[in-house]
Amino acid sequence: MDRRVQRTRNILHEALISLMIEKGYEAITVQDIIDRANVGRSTFYAHYVGKQDLLMSGLKNLSRHLLEHQRAALALKRSFPEKGFGFSLALFEHVHSHRNVYHRCYERITGHACGLGAK
Secondary structure, three states: OOHHHHHHHHHHHHHHHHHHHHHOHHHOOHHHHHHHHOOOHHHHHHHOOOHHHHHHHHHHHHHHHHHHHHHHHHOOOOOHHHHHOOOHHHHHHHHHHOHHHHHHHHHHHHOOOOOOOOO
């Protein structure tokens, strides 16, 4: 993939994530995303159909990343726990790097603050 395309998609994903932390997914508009990403509407629609498409693209990328780690772990000559949970480090690194999003999701689902705070 062209580096400019990848850069634009990364900026759009980062904008979506930061907006999800601030106001929740339901309240976000495409206008919010393009304003935060500082890209034009036509640029957004050149890459995505709408905000749900942007979100699903990010989830597919995460799934692909975890599957790559799982395949690499299964290729190792190690015991089942090491092979079977080989994607765990990648998953925990992802959750850690996006902990504010997961805290916000938890709070929205349960109505309670998770009390962990971002550090």
